[in-house]
Amino acid sequence: MLSVQALAATSADLVATRSRGAKVARLAALLRDAAAADIGTAARWCTGEAAPRSLGIGPAQVRAAVAAESAATATLTVADTMATLTAVAGMTGAGARARRAQALAELFARATAAEQQFLRRLLLGELRQGAQASLVVEAIAKAFGIPPERVRRAQMLRSDIAEVAAIARSEGRPGLDALRLQLFRPLQPMLAQPAQDLDDALCQLRRPILDYKLDGARVQIHKRGDLVRVFSRQGNEVTAAVPEIVAAVGDLPARELVLDGETLALAADGRPQPFQVTMRRFGRHSDDPELRARLPLTVLCFDCLACDGATLIDAPTRERHAALTDALPPALVIPRLVDGDAAAAAGFLRAALAAGHEGLMAKDPYAPYAAGGRGSHWLKIKQAHTLDLVVLTAEWGSGRRSGWLSNLHLGCRDGAGGFLMLGKTFKGLTDALLAWQTEQLLSRAVARDGPVVHVRPELVVEVACNELQESRHYPAGLALRFARVKAYRGDKTAAQADHIDAVRARFHGQLAYRRAAATSAPAGTVST
Numbered sequence: 001m002l003s004v005q006a007l008a009a010t011s012a013d014l015v016a017t018r019s020r021g022a023k024v025a026r027l028a029a030l031l032r033d034a035a036a037a038d039i040g041t042a043a044r045w046c047t048g049e050a051a052p053r054s055l056g057i058g059p060a061q062v063r064a065a066v067a068a069e070s071a072a073t074a075t076l077t078v079a080d081t082m083a084t085l086t087a088v089a090g091m092t093g094a095g096a097r098a099r100r101a102q103a104l105a106e107l108f109a110r111a112t113a114a115e116q117q118f119l120r121r122l123l124l125g126e127l128r129q130g131a132q133a134s135l136v137v138e139a140i141a142k143a144f145g146i147p148p149e150r151v152r153r154a155q156m157l158r159s160d161i162a163e164v165a166a167i168a169r170s171e172g173r174p175g176l177d178a179l180r181l182q183l184f185r186p187l188q189p190m191l192a193q194p195a196q197d198l199d200d201a202l203c204q205l206r207r208p209i210l211d212y213k214l215d216g217a218r219v220q221i222h223k224r225g226d227l228v229r230v231f232s233r234q235g236n237e238v239t240a241a242v243p244e245i246v247a248a249v250g251d252l253p254a255r256e257l258v259l260d261g262e263t264l265a266l267a268a269d270g271r272p273q274p275f276q277v278t279m280r281r282f283g284r285h286s287d288d289p290e291l292r293a294r295l296p297l298t299v300l301c302f303d304c305l306a307c308d309g310a311t312l313i314d315a316p317t318r319e320r321h322a323a324l325t326d327a328l329p330p331a332l333v334i335p336r337l338v339d340g341d342a343a344a345a346a347g348f349l350r351a352a353l354a355a356g357h358e359g360l361m362a363k364d365p366y367a368p369y370a371a372g373g374r375g376s377h378w379l380k381i382k383q384a385h386t387l388d389l390v391v392l393t394a395e396w397g398s399g400r401r402s403g404w405l406s407n408l409h410l411g412c413r414d415g416a417g418g419f420l421m422l423g424k425t426f427k428g429l430t431d432a433l434l435a436w437q438t439e440q441l442l443s444r445a446v447a448r449d450g451p452v453v454h455v456r457p458e459l460v461v462e463v464a465c466n467e468l469q470e471s472r473h474y475p476a477g478l479a480l481r482f483a484r485v486k487a488y489r490g491d492k493t494a495a496q497a498d499h500i501d502a503v504r505a506r507f508h509g510q511l512a513y514r515r516a517a518a519t520s521a522p523a524g525t526v527s528t
Contacts, residue, residue: 002038004081004111005074006030007045008118011127018416020135027139031165038078039169040162046136047161048127055089055123057104062123065104070113081107081119126456132417132495133161140165146173154179156188156371159235181311183256184222186231188371192361192378193502196509198349201362201379202342208362209317210337210345211302212352213380215275216264217282217491219299221249223257233491241284243292245299254327256308261301261334271356275487276433283490300334302361305369313369320369349381358382384464386486387412387503390419390494391459394441396451397426397434404434405441405453410463410480413499419457420500423480437488457494462486468507476500478507
C-alpha cells in the first residue's frame with residue numbers, strides 16, 4: 001500500500017528540484033511503484049488535486065485539524081486517507097459539522113508532521129510543487145514506457161489523470177490506444193497561444209483560417225437524439241443554467257454531435273456584453289427565468305469534434321469546419337474567413353473589432369484537435385496585449401476606495417508550481433467589482449502585513465497592458481506597463497493562467513516586431 005509519507009517525500013523533492021527532467025523522473029519512480037489501487041489517487045494528488053470534485057472541506061476545518069498532535073511514525077496510507085476524506089465529504093444532516101471536524105482531527109492525528117503539512121497544502125489547494133498535469137502525463141509515459149503523445153491523447157479524451165494512470169499501469173499502451181471519444185464525457189479543450197498581431201499570425205501559419213475571437217465563456221456541447229448536455233471549460237456540467245443552448249442544439253437534425261464554442265450575452269443591438277455580464281448568467285448553477293429574460297445567452301460554435309458516429313478530433317481543421325457548417329445553420333457558427341489574403345484578413349479583423357469582439361483566432365487549416373496544451377496551431381490576435389494572471393496579494397484602498405481591497409499584485413505561473421509577480425494595478429475596477437473582489441480576496445486571505453493582504457493564488461484576472469517592459473524590480477525581469485483589469489475569469493483556474501515562457505515570448509515578439517517595423521515596408525505587406 002502506498003503511504004502518504006511517500007507522497008509527502010516526493011512533494012518535497014519536487015519543490016527542491018528545478019529541472020523538468022528530474023521532476024518527471026521522480027514522479028515516474030513514485031507511479032511505477034504504486035499499486036493498482038493507489039496509482040490513480042497518487043497521480044491526482046501529484047497534480048495538486050485532492051479529488052475529482054470539491055470535497056467541501058473548508059480552510060477553517062483543515063487548519064483546526066492540523067492543530068492536533070502529529071504521529072511519531074508514519075502509518076497512514078493513501079487508501080485510508082482518501083476513504084476518510086470521501087466519508088467526510090458525504091457527512092450531512094444534524095451534527096454533520098462536528099462529525100466532520102472530529103473525523104479530520106483523527107485523520108491528522110494519525111499523520112506525521114511532514115504528512116500533516118502535505119495534506120494541509122493538498123486540501124487547501126496550496127500544493128505548489130511544480131507538478132502540473134503536463135508533468136504527470138510525462139511521468140506516466142516514462143514510468144510505463146508509453147510515448148508521451150499517446151498519454152496526452154488519453155488525457156484529452158478522459159480529462160481524468162487518475163483513470164489514465166490506472167489504465168497505463170494495468171494495460172499499457174494498448175489500453176490507452178483503445179480509448180475513444182465518449183458522448184457526454186467532456187474532452188479537454190484545445191487552447192491557443194497569443195500572437196503579437198495579425199502580421200505575426202499570418203507569418204507563423206500562412207493562410208490560416210480566421211475566426212472572430214469572442215469574449216465569452218467556452219462551452220462543449222454533446223447531443224444524442226433529443227438529449228443535450230453542456231459542459232464548461234473545466235468539464236463541469238452547466239446544462240441546467242443554459243436552456244437556450246440546449247434548445248438551439250436540440251433542434252438540429254444531426255443525431256449525434258460534439259461541438260466546441262462560446263456562449264455570450266448580447267445587447268439589444270447585437271453587440272457583445274462585457275464578460276462579467278455573461279458570467280452573471282453562465283456562472284449560475286441553475287436557470288433563473290427572470291434573469292434569462294434580461295440576459296439571454298447566444299451560442300456560436302467554432303469546431304465539430306464528432307458528428308453522427310464519426311470522431312473528428314484527428315481530422316484537419318478544414319474537415320472539422322466543413323462538418324460544422326454542414327451540421328449547423330449559419331446563425332450558430334462563428335464568423336469565419338477562409339483562404340483570405342493579408343488585405344482580406346486585415347479587413348476581417350477591423351470587422352471583428354467594429355462588432356465589439358476581442359479580435360481574431362488564427363488556426364492552422366491542417367492541424368488536428370490537440371487538446372490540453374497551448375500549441376502553435378491556434379493563435380489569438382487581440383487589439384491590446386492581454387494576459388491571464390493570478391492575484392497574489394492586494395492592498396487596501398484609500399480615499400474613495402477606503403474599505404475595499406483595491407491595488408492588485410499580479411503574477412504569472414513560473415513553471416515550478418509557483419508564481420512570478422509582474423506588476424500591480426488598480427485601474428479598470430468599478431465599484432461593483434471592487435466590492436466583489438474584496439469579498440472574494442478576504443475569503444482567500446492567508447496573511448496580512450499592514451495594508452497588504454496575502455491571498456491564496458486562486459483568482460485569475462484578465463489584464464490588458466500597453467506593453468511589457470524590462471524590469472530589475474521583479475524576479476521575472478519583466479513588468480506590465482499601464483496595466484488595467486478587463487475581467488475576472490471565473491472559468492479559469494490558477495493552473496490555466498499564463499506561463500512565464502509565454503510572457504517572455506510575447507516580450508521578445510514585441511521587440512522583434514519593432515525591429516522589423518523599423519527596417520521593413522509598412523505593415524500589411526506580409527506575404528501569405
